[in-house]
Amino acid sequence: MLSMLICVSLQAQNGSRPPVICIDPGHPSESGRGTRGKQSTEIEVAWEIGRLLEKRLVREGFKVVLTKSSGNRYVTNKQRAEIANKHRTDLMLRLHCDASSRSGASVYYPGRQGRSGNFVGPPLEVLSRSKTVAEEFQAAFRTALKGKLDVAPLQTDQATRIGAKQGALTGSIFAKVPVILVELCVLTNRKDEQFILSKAGREAMVNALLSGVKAVFRQARFMSRAMRFMSKILMKTTARCPCHEGSKVESSGISYPRR
Numbered sequence: 001m002l003s004m005l006i007c008v009s010l011q012a013q014n015g016s017r018p019p020v021i022c023i024d025p026g027h028p029s030e031s032g033r034g035t036r037g038k039q040s041t042e043i044e045v046a047w048e049i050g051r052l053l054e055k056r057l058v059r060e061g062f063k064v065v066l067t068k069s070s071g072n073r074y075v076t077n078k079q080r081a082e083i084a085n086k087h088r089t090d091l092m093l094r095l096h097c098d099a100s101s102r103s104g105a106s107v108y109y110p111g112r113q114g115r116s117g118n119f120v121g122p123p124l125e126v127l128s129r130s131k132t133v134a135e136e137f138q139a140a141f142r143t144a145l146k147g148k149l150d151v152a153p154l155q156t157d158q159a160t161r162i163g164a165k166q167g168a169l170t171g172s173i174f175a176k177v178p179v180i181l182v183e184l185c186v187l188t189n190r191k192d193e194q195f196i197l198s199k200a201g202r203e204a205m206v207n208a209l210l211s212g213v214k215a216v217f218r219q220a221r222f223m224s225r226a227m228r229f230m231s232k233i234l235m236k237t238t239a240r241c242p243c244h245e246g247s248k249v250e251s252s253g254i255s256y257p258r259r
Contacts, residue, residue: 018062019063019091022067022083022089022091022092022177024094026042026095027043029076030076035099037193040193040197042187045197049196053209060214076170077169077174080171085176085177090177091178091179091180091213092171092178094181096181096182098188100189102152103185103191104150104151104152105151107155108160108169108180108182109130109134109154110126110127110168111127111157112156112168113127114157114167115167116166121174122172123176126179130175135154157181
């Protein structure tokens with residue numbers, strides 16, 4: 001139960017503000033300009049999907065922070081994480097495109113701490129929260145894309161080239177908020193590229209990303225309500241208990257304060 005509660009940020013629990021999502025359209029960064037297909041680049045696709053998702057999230061009542069102001073703006077992966085941290089976001093959603101011989105989308109999360117230079121991260125709490133968030137997101141994301149685009153099983157950062165070398169992706173290492181990375185498609189796969197460049201494909205992808213985010217915070221709201229309910233029950237039970245701190249115990253007609 002405790003591990004499930006950890007995934008809910010304090011802000012989302014108390015309902016004091018709408019959930020804040022950091023959308024991080026990948027590249028350009030110190031890792032380069034990303035991959036490219038026959039008709040598009042990773043920068044173009046990630047930026048386009050990111051902006052479309054931003055509009056949908058705002059319409060749904062979320063607050064959105066972008067890690068860059070234009071598609072070709074250079075931002076290091078450390079700076080991207082710092083932007084998410086600065087705005088105390090409830091989720092950092094990183095958008096990329098893959099280059100491989102396979103097809104489909106995939107979701108990654110930091111499964112262990114990594115090292116970038118002398119810095120080790122993310123914090124253990126972020127690891128736990130990211131895993132829970134990734135599981136909730138992946139299930140809804142995969143369901144939404146069923147029959148449209150394959151989605152690989154959930155993986156950790158270590159399954160990536162940089163993550164295998166560092167222990168985690170750089171954007172994860174410096175994150176102080178839950179973080180997941182979505183490879184929207186394999187851009188070097190002709191079928192995948194045609195899918196993501198089509199209007200129907202873009203709409204399907206944005207809907208799937210939105211479903212994933214909403215699933216995360218639907219679970220957060222459920223756990224928040226459960227916590228409040230449990231708190232009320234606990235308070236009532238404590239109030240009725242004759243032996244809680246400060247109550248008196250009757251013995252031989254003499255009242256003694258319980259120590």
